[in-house]
Amino acid sequence: MLPTLAIFVAFKFLPIAGAGAMSLTRYRLGGDVTYVGADNYARLIADDAFWASLQVTLLYVVIFVPLILAVSLAAAVLLDAQVRLSGTFRSLLFVPYLSSFVMAGIIWSWIFATDGPLNAALDAIGAGPVPFLSGSQLLVLASLAVVSVWKGFGYSMLIFLAGLKAQPADVHEAARIDGAGAWQRFRRITFPMLRPVTFFILVIETIVGFQVFDTIYVMTGGGPNRVSHSLIYMLYDQGFKFFDYGYAAAVGIALFVIVLVLSLVQRRLVEGRESA
Numbered sequence: 001m002l003p004t005l006a007i008f009v010a011f012k013f014l015p016i017a018g019a020g021a022m023s024l025t026r027y028r029l030g031g032d033v034t035y036v037g038a039d040n041y042a043r044l045i046a047d048d049a050f051w052a053s054l055q056v057t058l059l060y061v062v063i064f065v066p067l068i069l070a071v072s073l074a075a076a077v078l079l080d081a082q083v084r085l086s087g088t089f090r091s092l093l094f095v096p097y098l099s100s101f102v103m104a105g106i107i108w109s110w111i112f113a114t115d116g117p118l119n120a121a122l123d124a125i126g127a128g129p130v131p132f133l134s135g136s137q138l139l140v141l142a143s144l145a146v147v148s149v150w151k152g153f154g155y156s157m158l159i160f161l162a163g164l165k166a167q168p169a170d171v172h173e174a175a176r177i178d179g180a181g182a183w184q185r186f187r188r189i190t191f192p193m194l195r196p197v198t199f200f201i202l203v204i205e206t207i208v209g210f211q212v213f214d215t216i217y218v219m220t221g222g223g224p225n226r227v228s229h230s231l232i233y234m235l236y237d238q239g240f241k242f243f244d245y246g247y248a249a250a251v252g253i254a255l256f257v258i259v260l261v262l263s264l265v266q267r268r269l270v271e272g273r274e275s276a
Contacts, residue, residue: 040250061209076160097154105218163197
């Protein structure tokens, strides 16, 4: 276990500690490092751009997480019921997860374009064109969430599928003999037994949602009018456009704390339901 632990410490704990230390300084590329204490965090609290980016990120997570949970679970249930060619379908559904976010962003930018195939199909039935990437904030973030779900649902699907395969068949068979329908079995047996798996996926996908960057960078660049300017995009701007590394580190630490608190709240809620 020591090599794995060493890699984890080197590439997880030390960068977090380094970011925490850097967030207490004023440091620009090629300049001196000056200790400023909590000044960066005071600046962060007073920064309207931070709160606007946090609002964008929260709205994106609210759209993305339920959508990817629903799609992943639905795909896993269908694969669990499909015996013939299930391995082939599993591989095909997992393929988008192996592709890069940059490639997915370029493909979906073309699909969502005003003169793209999706708007051409909508226009043919009199429903288009729709400004998927240049309209309202809700429409833009929903479009970005669809791309992220398409790209990433394969991972959660396999975890859900493993949870379904691990459930005892005799419990489902007994419910079927007692006359329980498919929906009753899913609601009363299948989904409650998936609760630990669902919690794990919920935490992982929440973290993924808060870390959204690649799709936004390729497809919208934080626009239009900053409606998709997430916290990670703000960190990118501060660190790699303005070279204000101390302030960028403070944004990263704030994001880390937010995700940690949300993960703990999610765990408490799940544990409360299990005890109830």
